[in-house]
Amino acid sequence: MTLRNTLLFAFVAALIVIEGMTASWNTALGILNMGLISAILALGVNMQWGYAGLFNVGIMGFVALGGLAPVLIATPPVTEVWTAGGAFRLLFALLVGVGVIALAIVLNRRLAGRTRIAALIVTLIGGFFLFRALLDPAVEVVEAFRPATHSNLGGLGLPVLLAWPVGGLLAAGAAWLVGKTALGLRSDYLAIATLGIAEIILAVMKNEDWLARGVKNVISIPRPVPYEVDLQASAAFTDWAAGFGADPVTASTIVVKLLYAGLFAAILLLLIWASELALKSPWGRMMRAIRDNETAAEAMGKDVTRRHLQIFILGSAICGLAGAMIVTLDSQLTPGTYNPLRFTFLIWVMVIVGGSGNNWGAVLGGFLIWYLWIKVEPWGHALMGFITAGMSDGPLKTHLLDSAAHMRLMTLGAVMLLVLRFSPRGLIPER
Amino acid sequence: MDFLNAIVALLNFVVIPATAYGAQLALGALGVTLIYGILRFSNFAHGDTMALGTGFVILFTWWFQSMGLHFGPLPTALIALPFGIVVTILFVLGTDRAVYRFYRQQKAAPVILVIVSMGVMFIMNGLTRFVIGVEEIRFDDGARFVINAGAFKAATGLAEGLAFKSTQALTILTAVVVVAALFLFLNRTRTGKSMRAFSDNEDLALLSGINPEKVVAVTWMISAGLAVIAGTLYGLDKSFKAFNYFQLLLPIFASAIVGGLGNPLGAIAGGFLIAFSEVGFTYAWKKVATYVLPESLAPEGLAQLLSTDYKFAVSFAILIVVLLFKPTGLFRGKSV
Numbered sequence: 001m002t003l004r005n006t007l008l009f010a011f012v013a014a015l016i017v018i019e020g021m022t023a024s025w026n027t028a029l030g031i032l033n034m035g036l037i038s039a040i041l042a043l044g045v046n047m048q049w050g051y052a053g054l055f056n057v058g059i060m061g062f063v064a065l066g067g068l069a070p071v072l073i074a075t076p077p078v079t080e081v082w083t084a085g086g087a088f089r090l091l092f093a094l095l096v097g098v099g100v101i102a103l104a105i106v107l108n109r110r111l112a113g114r115t116r117i118a119a120l121i122v123t124l125i126g127g128f129f130l131f132r133a134l135l136d137p138a139v140e141v142v143e144a145f146r147p148a149t150h151s152n153l154g155g156l157g158l159p160v161l162l163a164w165p166v167g168g169l170l171a172a173g174a175a176w177l178v179g180k181t182a183l184g185l186r187s188d189y190l191a192i193a194t195l196g197i198a199e200i201i202l203a204v205m206k207n208e209d210w211l212a213r214g215v216k217n218v219i220s221i222p223r224p225v226p227y228e229v230d231l232q233a234s235a236a237f238t239d240w241a242a243g244f245g246a247d248p249v250t251a252s253t254i255v256v257k258l259l260y261a262g263l264f265a266a267i268l269l270l271l272i273w274a275s276e277l278a279l280k281s282p283w284g285r286m287m288r289a290i291r292d293n294e295t296a297a298e299a300m301g302k303d304v305t306r307r308h309l310q311i312f313i314l315g316s317a318i319c320g321l322a323g324a325m326i327v328t329l330d331s332q333l334t335p336g337t338y339n340p341l342r343f344t345f346l347i348w349v350m351v352i353v354g355g356s357g358n359n360w361g362a363v364l365g366g367f368l369i370w371y372l373w374i375k376v377e378p379w380g381h382a383l384m385g386f387i388t389a390g391m392s393d394g395p396l397k398t399h400l401l402d403s404a405a406h407m408r409l410m411t412l413g414a415v416m417l418l419v420l421r422f423s424p425r426g427l428i429p430e431r
Numbered sequence: 432m433d434f435l436n437a438i439v440a441l442l443n444f445v446v447i448p449a450t451a452y453g454a455q456l457a458l459g460a461l462g463v464t465l466i467y468g469i470l471r472f473s474n475f476a477h478g479d480t481m482a483l484g485t486g487f488v489i490l491f492t493w494w495f496q497s498m499g500l501h502f503g504p505l506p507t508a509l510i511a512l513p514f515g516i517v518v519t520i521l522f523v524l525g526t527d528r529a530v531y532r533f534y535r536q537q538k539a540a541p542v543i544l545v546i547v548s549m550g551v552m553f554i555m556n557g558l559t560r561f562v563i564g565v566e567e568i569r570f571d572d573g574a575r576f577v578i579n580a581g582a583f584k585a586a587t588g589l590a591e592g593l594a595f596k597s598t599q600a601l602t603i604l605t606a607v608v609v610v611a612a613l614f615l616f617l618n619r620t621r622t623g624k625s626m627r628a629f630s631d632n633e634d635l636a637l638l639s640g641i642n643p644e645k646v647v648a649v650t651w652m653i654s655a656g657l658a659v660i661a662g663t664l665y666g667l668d669k670s671f672k673a674f675n676y677f678q679l680l681l682p683i684f685a686s687a688i689v690g691g692l693g694n695p696l697g698a699i700a701g702g703f704l705i706a707f708s709e710v711g712f713t714y715a716w717k718k719v720a721t722y723v724l725p726e727s728l729a730p731e732g733l734a735q736l737l738s739t740d741y742k743f744a745v746s747f748a749i750l751i752v753v754l755l756f757k758p759t760g761l762f763r764g765k766s767v
Contacts, residue, residue: 057549187542187545196750199681207740407557410557420550
């Protein structure tokens with residue numbers, strides 16, 4: 001850490017502290033918590049882009065998939081649907097689906113020529129109909145159970161912290177699938193394939209009600225920290241808060257946010273430590289060598305596609321982990337709110353502005369851009385209010401005031417283009 | 432009679448909508464493929480260029496409508512289209528000048544240009560929302576149908592109606608005219624030939640005195656024009672919603688890659704392949720099957736392979752299959 005970097009971090013910390021002193025500590029801690037998660041996301045994307053030069057446009061998909069984990073792991077099980085005709089049949093159908101694809105892969109390897117094509121077509125079409133025939137009745141059974149509150153498989157009822165690594169594993173699985181297909185071809189293809197998988201993951205999460213209730217959302221996912229109402233009810237806490245002269249309601253919300261911040265910060269520090277170690281190891285040097293000159297690295301005997309696959313999976317797993325953390329923080333999964341501008345392109349702005357290839361840079365970018373994302377909207381409203389102050393009331397004024405909310409897309413797009421043009425190495429450049 | 436009914440149902444629910452959608456995708460994919468061929472990167476801002484251009488067209492349409500200007504049975508948007516195209520072309524040329532030219536001169540790696548196009552997309556997206564909002568807008572006017580379902584039933588005495596919306600007819604007709612004009616331009620004119628030469632071999636083209644900046648400018652103009660036409664036709668046919676245009680990016684890229692990136696003919700074939708697959712997989716075949724099959728074989732369910740929400744999965748699956756087995760595309764595009 002040079003003096004300049006320390007100052008940059010101090011500057012961002014000051015921004016958050018000023019927010020706390022001028023507005024409220026609750027919003028400031030809210031920015032800090034999402035800033036911590038954003039920093040983790042930026043670390044993951046920085047691995048893919050900064051270390052290896054892989055362009056992932058499907059971050060949203062991996063984040064959303066990771067968000068599925070808290071529902072599947074931590075929510076209480078819905079024992080009523082676990083019958084032979086319901087959930088068990090559904091799992092069996094999914095296994096059959098996987099089996100069909102595995103068979104197709106084996107056939108594709110073993111056979112050749114016309115027989116291969118014919119066998120593949122028969123297997124895939126037959127398998128698809130078999131899969132649907134098994135799945136559809138089971139889905140009906142599961143979704144018919146208490147549609148207003150359940151209609152899904154439920155979870156395992158395990159501690160929610162366990163869901164975080166599981167979220168990473170889910171995302172890693174999806175990344176393996178995409179990477180296996182699109183890596184090794186030209187760089188744009190990975191971008192387009194990730195764009196596609198993100199849309200599909202989201203479509204599945206919105207429409208398969210048996211999985212996580214689709215757009216009906218899952219609420220009250222268990223939390224790793226105590227609830228505010230419980231704190232307010234406990235005499236020990238209210239006495240403790242009164243010791244500071246604080247209002248117990250405010251104190252309880254702040255304490256809960258601080259506990260989350262502690263958890264997130266611990267994970268962020270662990271990840272930074274691990275990625276700094278990895279980047280400085282022979283493995284990190286090999287990655288950067290591959291990024292800078294693939295042909296030369298290949299001539300030195302490095303398996304470029306394999307290494308790319310490895311880092312693509314690692315980076316995506318971190319995005320999945322962050323996705324599980326977001327859902328835990330909100331205690332709800334709302335697939336309708338995942339939006340590529342917020343969950344894919346904003347992360348890219350973080351990595352590029354912060355400094356691609358440098359872990360500290362990505363972390364700084366995560367905090368700074370998240371702060372801007374939150375603050376540009378009120379600033380835009382204020383600016384528009386100022387511009388339109390002299391105008392008479394009318395449709396134009398209303399339109400301008402209404403569209404101020406979209407200012408942040410333009411602002412962040414412009415920030416990204418300016419950094420790419422004039423300071424392509426970012427705020428904290430790669431050493 | 433049943434057989435005729437089946438054909439009419441098939442035309443009504445599959446062939447006509449898929450042809451119109453395919454024409455819209457093909458026009459979009461042509462733009463992507465031309466940019467790829469000449470500038471050598473995948474333009475992620477293409478979907479938002481479509482949205483922004485359509486936004487301009489809608490503004491002009493409203494203006495003309497407020498002046499009482501109408502185009503008879505045709506939608507007013509058709510008069511507004513050239514104006515929208517001009518504004519979009521100016522905007523895109525400005526973007527090239529301000530953003531892309533620098534990286535071209537630096538000879539930056541294609542992936543950098545892709546990221547830059549993502550930044551442009553961000554700005555265009557914000558601008559579209561700023562100018563026209565995020566609401567769903569319908570801006571078609573004029574005659575609604577070329578063939579009306581009720582009138583068709585009365586005239587033929589068939590149980591199935593055939594509806595042919597005027598926007599669908601317009602889409603198909605415009606696409607044919609535009610594509611014919613584009614191919615005439617690419618094959619017959621001097622500028623078009625120099626574009627193809629530049630796409631085939633940049634160094635050789637430069638040696639023979641082709642001005643690269645001119646080629647690039649013409650490419651942007653054509654691509655922007657195609658994007659606005661495709662976007663307006665899509666908006667007339669369905670409705671305008673900025674976010675839908677961003678989502679069109681996936682089927683458009685899939686079309687361009689399936690046909691072979693950089694190959695205009697492939698983009699058209701790809702567009703129709705993707706459109707017909709999407710509609711075919713998500714259409715409930717029960718109606719057609721009941722007409723054609725004997726009663727004992729008629730399906731009980733909807734006979735729908737996938738819910739319509741998964742139409743993107745169809746383009747994606749086709750894309751993956753092509754990438755796995757024939758990464759250069761069906762019509763042999765430029766590179767792997």
